Amino acid sequence: MELTMNVPGRERRRWQGWMLTAWLLLPMGALVALMWGIAGMMTTPKKPFGPPVGAGAGYTGGANAIGNLLAGKPANTDAMPPRPEAQAADGSRGVELGGGSVPAASEPTMVQPESLTQGFILVVEDRARIATQSSPIYIASNLYSNWNPGDPKFMLSPQSDMRWRIELPQPEAWKGGSGPALAFKFTRGTWELEELNDDLTSPGNRTLPKIDASRLAPGEKPVIEVSVAKWGDMRTGFVSDPANKPFEPLTVSGDVRRLKVVDGAAGGAGMTRECLVWLPPGYDDPANAARRYPVLYMHDGQNLFAKHAGVPAEWGLDETAGAMIRSGAIPPVVIVGIPHAGATRIREYLPVNAYPPAGVPAGPDHVAWLMREVKPRVERAFRVETDRAKVGIGGSSLGAAVALYAALEHPDAFGLVYAESLPLNTGDSLAWQGWLNEKVKPGARLPDRVYLGMGGKESGIEPMKRRTNEGYVKLARDLSAKLTEASGGETLAVLVVDEDATHTESAWASRAGTALTVLFGDASAFTVP
Incomplete structure (x- = not known):
């Protein structure tokens, strides 16, 4: 059966105008809906995937993170950027406290890193980009190397992110539960190549900032980041001492x-x-x-x-x-x-x-x-x-x-x-x-x-x-x-x-x-x- 709509002339033209307007507005409405959806996706927080595991991965992900993902193991947060509250007042860039599960209500337990039985990790940024495998970075200290500026046991290892890393055990002087503060400097093997300040003056001995041990998982080693501005051989007219x-x-x-x-x-x-x-x-x-x-x-x-x-x-x-x-x-x-x-x-x-x-x-x-x-x-x-x-x-x-x-x-x-x-x-x-x-x-x-x-x-x-x-x-x-x-x-x-x-x-x-x-x-x- 065929039905025929009998519409007078003026009403027919009005109806045709509405149809044309709706047809023209349809793409604009679709565009608005699409933008609304994109905005919603950008403002919805996603659960972050942890940073990479392994020396040198830095904050960039890469093979370590992909490998962990394929293996079904989430990466830990040992290499996460330092939390704002962990910034040190003595020149350290930050203290990384790892990804252990710690209750939010844990009371802070501030301790010296050298007191931890599991030890700790130092990561050093060479801002001058001078240290190389043939002229590596060493740590000279009172508790580990007797201030030997080039002890091979305390040579840092280079990472692929251009930083240097060393894992240090608890010092012998702390085995009894207390001990002297760790004092240290970085060198490139001799005191002539010691670290310097930005103005090429010699800095005082470094010490470590306290960390919140309550934020560490059992056995977890905190990661402490520091940077070296310049080195002894960057002084004008440098000659051997x-x-x-x-x-x-x-x-x-x-x-x-x-x-x-x-x-x-x-x-x-x-x-x-x-x-x-x-x-x-x-x-x-x-x-x-x-x-x-x-x-x-x-x-x-x-x-x-x-x-x-x-x-x-x-x-x-x-x-x-x-x-x-x-x-x-x-x-x-x-x-x-x-x-x-x-x-x-x-x-x-x-x-x-x-x-x-x-x-x-x-x-x-x-x-x-x-x-x-x-x-x-x-x-x-x-x-x-x-x-x-x-x-x-x-x-x-x-x-x-x-x-x-x-x-x-x-x-x-x-x-x-x-x-x-x-x-x-x-x-x-x-x-x-x-x-x-x-x-x-x-x-x-x-x-x-x-x-x-x-x-x-x-x-x-x-x-x-x-x-x-x-x-x-x-x-x-x-x-x-x-x-x-x-x-x-x-x-x-x-x-x-x-x-x-x-x-x-x-x-x-x-x-x-x-x-x-x-x-x-x-x-x-x-x-x-």
């Missing part, structure tokens, strides 16, 4: 001469070293040809008069002593800088078994070498005194410890002691105290004058270090009192505590004038009537 190279000029104040010595303790066997000998004003004047000078033997001699690679500053003993001699505050003095053996410095200077990670103490062997090789060599080459009342020995940290050891073992040779930042609260403090109780007692021949310098923040400025810092100061005070009591007041023991000072060359430089006055100047200002 003159402090270690004979016949190369040093930038010093006054007359510094080199004296070759051989052998030594620990890693010094067979080594040839250059002692740096600072001579006072007027030493070469004909009028002084028969004059003999008081002498001060100092450890870590590389950075007494000029900045040495691997340390952020120098003692400046040449400037300080020169100014004091010219002003008449102290008599002219010869200062002998004895270089350490490098990578084995800690063991070389350790006089007693107070720091097991360093191995068998070689301090006694070092002092024997000092008496056999260095002191006679200096006395033959220069006009120095041999009377113990005019012969001093000193150093900082372990250099101070081995200097004190030398003075107590050889009281006829050394009557003056210059001891900065004695490490009596480092490692086994009972071992240090046992040694001092045995040597500093009534009847023993003790030094005539002892200068003890100590900073109030030797182990760091963080509030958590307060008790450790107080321990260093207390033990120094105890030693000062012990020296005075055991000698019946015959030993002048002067302790200087700089409350805001840390364990640095700059701090030791700031106290050098006082130390030289105690040892060689007018002692009346330091004696009690």
